[in-house]
Amino acid sequence: MTKPRKIVLAFSGGLDTSVILKWLQLEYDAEIVTFTADLGQGEELEAARHRALALGVKPENIFIEDLRHELVSEYAFPVFRANAAYEWNYLMGTPIARPLVAKRQIEIARQVGADAVAHGATGKGNDQLRFELGYYALAPDIQVIAPWREWDMAGRAQLVDFADLHGIPVTKDKRGGAPYSADANLLHISCEGKELEDPWITPEDGAWVRTKSPEEAPDRPTTIEIDFVKGDPVAIDGEALDPVALLTRLNELGSENGIGRIDIVDTRYVGMKCRGLFETPGGTIWLHAHRAIESITLDRGEAHLKDELMPRYAELIYNGYWFAPEREMLQALVDKSQERVTGTVRLKLYKGNVIVEGRKSPNSLYSQDLVTFEEGGGYHQRDATGFIRLNALRLRQLGNVLKDVR
Template identity: 65%
Template sequence: MAKGKINKVVLAYSGGLDTSVILRWLQENYGCEVVTFTADIGQGEEVEPARAKATAAGVKEIHIDDLREEFVRDFVFPMLRANALYEGEYKLGTSIARPLIAKRLVEIAVATGADAISHGATGKGNDQVRFELTAYALKPDIQIIAPWREWDLLSREKLLAYAETHGIPVEMKRDGTKSPYSMDANLLHISYEGYDLEDPWVEPGPDMWRWTVAPEQAPDRPTEITLSFAGGDCVAVDGKTLSPADLLAELNRIGGANGIGRDDIVENRFVGMKSRGCYETPGGTILLKAHRAMESLTLDREAAHLKDELMPRYASLVYNGFWYSPERLMLQAAIDQTQSVVNGEVRLKLYKGNVLVVGRRSPTDSLFDASIATFEEDAGAYNQGDATGFIRLNALRLRVAGRKRG
């Protein structure tokens, strides 16, 4: 992109080292006005300090938006309806936040008359893809500045040197140290990458985890909770109706206290490399288990099995940044059509890192018929003799093939 043709750019800004350097770099290299956007999606840290930092850097238009409810309601919950897991393990906590941030970036760019948007994702990761695919889907002619693909500040040491040269304040943690890990947090999860995790054989240290107690240090007695579902979404905990964001925060608290939701994964990034990451997703882990239990009672067998066949594709679309693609929207419509019957309650026990389903009921939509499933006499509800023909018909091709081999 030719420098000097950008008059105004909207930057996804956290106030940390990377985006503080990017802010000054954009001003210096593009000679443009920078509008900052900071999203509160439940990262657990105050976002207001970003306002002071942006003001000190000469930013005139500063946007700080509380997106927690929208994040859980319109992004996390639809994904949970799909029971989405990437490569069978990753609960997509970072992936699902990026389309919302990018969507808001584009909205602010339109509202402020900006020529471009900018982000701090590196050229090695997935986030650059997620941000930019979303932006192009929503505004096809948007211009995007990705400093990590343009500059030579490719290490923390170079970033710190740039910050010192340009008088950019860099805050450390209160105890004078900074976590060595690359971390990302929102209401669904917190992730850890880099440092000693770059050796897949090394076990993470106990001091790395922030949200969850170690399972072996969790309470010796299980915590029992009941979750209520309506239309496929969890709406209440122990009979108390909560907003989507408050509900997820409450389950994070309960799950974290019981050592729920730790994952250590080597995953395949979209850009081609393998990456090792550790994740804490206490509330999401609970919700996935409970949602599946609710569906087991209320969904037709073939609908449930088809959902399971579609889920890996859905999860890959989310992971790779195709939230606004026609195929993800098509899959979502099909998934959501099944959820009208996913109503009822699930009772769980949380115990030392485990989520145990101990009960489920749906007075209106349960397909479980005790009169048919019983091991006792069923008074003719099911004719066991019918199984003879069923088995022989299904065995026909096997018998034909067996005769040929014999």
């Protein structure tokens, strides 16, 4: 490939992407455009602007944009409608954010006439796939630059040496031993590396940053109600909230009550196992509430089919196939299932636990007349005899064949 003239870089302003920015300037002699997304990570993003300017990026080539609303409404909402969790535990805060960043990078590349995009993901992890599968799905002919797969720098020490050589300021916390590898947005924060690379070692308290420990959570429970409309949460305790405000409030409630911590070993798409800590306080409450409202609004066939498809759906997102047709097909099925998922769930939050205390819906399939132990509701218990005998027919036939060998 010919060297690109203009490159749009996903830029956080940290050590890695600052080194990448300088390396791209030297290696490709190209004009660099930086894109920094506000995903609710809780950092002062103007620092990224100052760092880009200090590294010679033109002011008109620096993009810093608030994508929090799109993250929640266009990415988190669809995923939570599916109750999606990778390997049944991970609520995928990072996987849902990467395709959003990739999409906006491609849009900026078209806007400024760039012929390449770049990211700071390493060659060992999943994020390289999440970025690049998104790039290629949206711009099939775009040139992609992944410096960690091109240069000969093997780790943090070499990055620090490169930064010192080229006058890139390095904060004290980036020198010496490697810090935790973290990724944060409005939905979650992850923590990997250091002692966590040994799956037997108990994490130090400082590795958890977004939630109180359950032991330190209040001794009195917090009771809340969440309203849903067509599968999406719209209000807390009767107060209508926009998606960002709603997730922010759930995060506050979860954090205060020690909710949303998990310590898991998951399997990366490239094949290796990785241990990580994930804090998803608001999302954990959200998932429990959503499953509760589904329990009275979805038919058994709908609910069970969703549960069967969920692992496949979650795997697609985890592996970076957000824009793949099969993910969109599954999303259409999920969204169809949510047409009647409207109602209210009452929850008790207490020392790391989310306890469902009640649920109601104008579309409820729950019938007290049918479920009561008293006679009524048009259900005749004697009808179960024929139902059982028909379902037992094949088992009885098999039993007759095997009765002498069992």
